Every structure is written in C-alpha cells, then in structure tokens.
Amino acid sequence: MRALLFIPILFITACGSSSEPGDAPPVVWPLSKSTTMDTLNDGYGPRELSGGYDFHRGLDMPAPTGTPIYAPLGGTVVRVEEALPGDSLERLGKFVIIAHDPHNGVDVHQMSFQHMNSFSVTLNQRVEKGQQIGTVGNSGVGINTEHLHMGYFIGNNDGLIKRLNSRNALRLLPYTHIDYGVSLTKSGSDLVLVLSQNPKSLDAVRIRLVPNDQTEVVLDFETREGMDVTDDDINPYGNILITPAPFDQNDTIFQNTITFQTLYAATTSAEIFITDAKGTVHPYTFSDL
Numbered sequence: 316m317r318a319l320l321f322i323p324i325l326f327i328t329a330c331g332s333s334s335e336p337g338d339a340p341p342v343v344w345p346l347s348k349s350t351t352m353d354t355l356n357d358g359y360g361p362r363e364l365s366g367g368y369d370f371h372r373g374l375d376m377p378a379p380t381g382t383p384i385y386a387p388l389g390g391t392v393v394r395v396e397e398a399l400p401g402d403s404l405e406r407l408g409k410f411v412i413i414a415h416d417p418h419n420g421v422d423v424h425q426m427s428f429q430h431m432n433s434f435s436v437t438l439n440q441r442v443e444k445g446q447q448i449g450t451v452g453n454s455g456v457g458i459n460t461e462h463l464h465m466g467y468f469i470g471n472n473d474g475l476i477k478r479l480n481s482r483n484a485l486r487l488l489p490y491t492h493i494d495y496g497v498s499l500t501k502s503g504s505d506l507v508l509v510l511s512q513n514p515k516s517l518d519a520v521r522i523r524l525v526p527n528d529q530t531e532v533v534l535d536f537e538t539r540e541g542m543d544v545t546d547d548d549i550n551p552y553g554n555i556l557i558t559p560a561p562f563d564q565n566d567t568i569f570q571n572t573i574t575f576q577t578l579y580a581a582t583t584s585a586e587i588f589i590t591d592a593k594g595t596v597h598p599y600t601f602s603d604l
C-alpha cells in the first residue's frame with residue numbers, strides 16, 4: 316500500500332438515532348432473547364480474516380457451545396440440516412433456516428443459524444419469537460471457534476442460500492446507531508475514505524462518493540453495486556480497494572478503509588453519503604482536498 320499524505324483529517328459526525336422503524340414489535344437477538352444487541356465479533360460486509368480480505372454474509376456472535384439460540388421472530392422452519400464435509404454447504408455445519416413472518420413491510424425473508432451444536436426444532440415446525448431452536452456450537456468445515464453465524468436473506472424464504480439475497484440482519488434487529496467517524500483524504504490520485512464506528516454497531520451498508528470533478532461512485536454491500544457480483548470476495552474491484560482493519564469482540568472500534576483509486580488527482584472537494592442498515596442516509600462534505 317502506498318504511503319498516505321499527511322493531511323489534516325476532518326471528522327464529522329451525524330446525529331445518532333435509535334432505530335426500530337415501523338410499528339411492529341421489535342424482534343429479539345438470538346442469544347440474549349432481548350432487544351439488547353448480542354456481542355458481535357464480525358459484522359456484515361468486508362472483514363479482515365486470517366490477514367486477508369473476506370466478504371462476510373452474516374453476523375457472528377461468539378458464545379460457548381451449548382448456549383441456547385432463540386428465534387428472533389416467528390416463522391416456519393424450512394430447513395434443519397447437517398452439512399457434511401464435501402457438501403457444497405460444508406462450512407455451515409449444523410444449520411437451521413426459518414422463513415419468518417412478514418415484518419415492517421418485508422414479506423419474504425428468512426434467517427439462517429449456522430455452526431450449531433444441537434437442534435430443538437424439526438422441519439416444517441411453527442416457531443414463535445423467543446422459542447429455542449437449538450444451541451451454539453462450532454460445527455462446519457474450517458470453523459474453529461464457537462459462535463453463532465446468523466445470515467439474513469430478503470427475496471426468498473424457501474431455505475435456499477442465495478448469496479446475492481443476503482442482507483445485513485441489522486435491517487431487522489433492534490440496535491442503536493453509533494455516529495460514524497469519517498475522514499476523506501487525497502493520496503496522489505487516490506481518495507482514501509476511513510470509516511469507523513466506536514463503539515461498534517457495524518451498520519454501514521451503502522457508500523456513495525460524489526467528487527466535484529468525476530462521476531459518482533456507489534459501493535453497496537447488499538446489492539453488491541461497485542463490487543464483483545459473481546464473487547464478492549474479489550478485492551480490489553474496479554478502482555475500489557477495501558482494507559478492513561482486524562476486529563474481534565474485544566475491539567471497540569470497527570473500521571474499513573476504502574480507497575477510490577487513480578481518477579482523483581484534480582479533485583478538490585467531495586461529498587460522501589453513507590446509508591445505514593435502517594435506511595438513514597448520513598451526509599458528509601469535504602472541501603480543500
């Protein structure tokens with residue numbers, strides 16, 4: 316990575332807001348069975364994994380084997396399965412998928428609960444919000460740590476894992492948005508965006524860069540606009556390089572550095588718009604780049 320120019324960094328924050336849009340009673344977190352966010356050691360989207368870049372299609376919650384997992388929302392169990400080594404889903408291990416009831420205008424959606432140790436539901440069973448569905452484990456090929464991986468999918472509820480339907484589960488789960496720390500600096504012909512949250516809430520899903528002299532650029536971790544849709548682990552892609560900082564449950568700051576490369580030697584100002592998982596757009600303006 317090339318050295319950054321040392322330019323004064325402008326931090327701007329937007330108003331915080333707590334967040335459960337609509338009128339429906341809030342869903343609950345799968346480990347606490349409450350509206351208090353479970354401990355996360357990975358959010359949805361770009362993450363550092365084993366020293367490299369990885370696109371994470373879910374939320375990870377560390378917990379000891381045997382910890383109960385509860386349904387965040389009512390629904391029907393559409394899949395209960397143990398994926399064995401050699402299976403295309405071997406990394407999921409023992410998993411459950413629940414087709415959830417409609418919620419706040421979303422009619423077709425489902426959640427997956429992966430790396431489980433045991434099941435307490437059966438196929439086609441109706442489950443209510445807060446009902447235990449099984450326990451945490453570390454099942455799945457290559458899964459070394461005890462944690463629950465929860466995937467969220469909009470657009471299908473048939474139990475299939477459709478990669479491009481995966482969305483940030485914070486769309487559905489209650490949490491408090493934490494103001495972003497945002498800096499934008501110029502390094503040669505690159506624009507370098509550093510996006511952080513302290514404490515972590517990991518809820519940025521869409522970033523829009525509007526430079527004064529170039530076409531706007533969108534990077535969307537859900538629709539994969541600005542990413543390689545055939546393989547969201549490809550990085551860099553186009554002229555965008557994503558560099559996630561290492562993160563685990565002991566870290567308080569979650570940070571991604573996003574480098575918009577090569578086109579910006581003459582850029583003097585830019586706006587950044589960051590959309591959070593509840594759909595709120597947070598604007599930032601940078602001049603004198």
Ligand SMILES: [Zn+2]
Pocket residue numbers: 357371373374375463464465
């Ligand atoms: Zn995971």
